[in-house]
Amino acid sequence: MTRHLLRDDDLTPTEQAEILALAADLKKDRWQIQPLAGPQTVAVIFDKSSTRTRVSFAVGIADLGGSPLIISTANSQLGGKETPADTARVLERQVAAIVWRTYAQAGLEEMAAGTRVPVINALSDDFHPCQILADLLTIQEHKGELKGLTLAFFGDGRTNMGQSYVLGGVTAGMHVRVASPVEYAPREDVVADADRRAEQTGGSVALYTDPNEAAAGADIIVTDTWVSMGKEDEKLQRLRDLTPYKVSQELMSLAKDDAIFIHCLPADRGYEVDAEVIDGPQGVVWDEAENRLHAQKALLVWLLQQQ
Numbered sequence: 001m002t003r004h005l006l007r008d009d010d011l012t013p014t015e016q017a018e019i020l021a022l023a024a025d026l027k028k029d030r031w032q033i034q035p036l037a038g039p040q041t042v043a044v045i046f047d048k049s050s051t052r053t054r055v056s057f058a059v060g061i062a063d064l065g066g067s068p069l070i071i072s073t074a075n076s077q078l079g080g081k082e083t084p085a086d087t088a089r090v091l092e093r094q095v096a097a098i099v100w101r102t103y104a105q106a107g108l109e110e111m112a113a114g115t116r117v118p119v120i121n122a123l124s125d126d127f128h129p130c131q132i133l134a135d136l137l138t139i140q141e142h143k144g145e146l147k148g149l150t151l152a153f154f155g156d157g158r159t160n161m162g163q164s165y166v167l168g169g170v171t172a173g174m175h176v177r178v179a180s181p182v183e184y185a186p187r188e189d190v191v192a193d194a195d196r197r198a199e200q201t202g203g204s205v206a207l208y209t210d211p212n213e214a215a216a217g218a219d220i221i222v223t224d225t226w227v228s229m230g231k232e233d234e235k236l237q238r239l240r241d242l243t244p245y246k247v248s249q250e251l252m253s254l255a256k257d258d259a260i261f262i263h264c265l266p267a268d269r270g271y272e273v274d275a276e277v278i279d280g281p282q283g284v285v286w287d288e289a290e291n292r293l294h295a296q297k298a299l300l301v302w303l304l305q306q307q
């Protein structure tokens with residue numbers, strides 16, 4: 001059966017660990033595996049803007065011996081005249097895999113249901129599983145392990161990053177804390193799915209409204225933009241609601257002394273994080289950005305092996 005990555009819990013804990021191990025290995029020797037040599041093509045479709053995802057998929061597919069076909073929905077039929085299911089049926093006859101950054105998770109589900117090739121979620125409104133794989137690789141590099149660590153996320157817990165940390169972090173056996181106003185907490189069904197996964201891995205999810213409580217003793221401090229793509233109309237309200245959840249040096253000082261700070265980027269310095277934190281000695285965001293490449297290559301190799 002074709003495997004896809006639409007949300008973080010599409011991977012079992014064992015599968016997630018296998019992909020992370022392969023990513024670490026590929027990072028040591030970038031060109032050691034070329035499953036797409038031929039070359040085969042991978043379609044990478046964008047409904048939203050991107051720097052990291054676009055570059056890391058294009059470079060990664062080339063590293064694996066293939067050709068990236070970058071498609072903007074603004075000048076394709078998808079999103080206008082054609083459904084995800086019909087687009088999938090056209091693409092599957094010509095490409096090895098489909099990578100898609102879009103709005104609704106339902107579109108990705110329709111695309112995956114309609115195709116024999118793997119579909120990868122390159123960010124939807126609900127989840128960003130490729131980023132979480134890169135983040136877990138980064139944490140593993142800096143901390144030597146994942147299981148049992150405490151990751152505290154601050155701000156908009158209902159967006160793709162917040163919800164993906166909940167599912168992906170618990171899959172890795174981490175204790176995930178989300179600090180946000182109640183109306184920005186991760187969706188209840190996502191938390192329930194993470195709770196079920198936690199029974200398997202020994203991880204946990206806990207929701208907080210007090211940022212200081214959430215930061216206390218954490219190993220990893222993380223935030224994301226307060227104004228995700230598609231939420232621009234809510235900007236002023238979001239700035240008002242989320243200001244108490246800004247990651248400042250004061251908040252960092254409540255975490256463990258050796259805590260690291262991660263952020264998927266792009267960052268709004270002075271809003272969700274102060275410059276002295278993201279650009280300071282605890283910030284590891286450039287390693288994190290590089291790791292998009294290695295993590296996604298490993299994901300592609302793994303998904304193609306399941307075919």
Ligand code: CP
Binds near residue numbers: 054
């Ligand atoms: N972190 C991330 O996905 O960045 P881009 O929006 O630049 O792809």
Ligand code: NVA
Binds near residue numbers: 159160264265
């Ligand atoms: N939550 C952000 C992530 C950007 C990579 C957004 O959706 O805009």
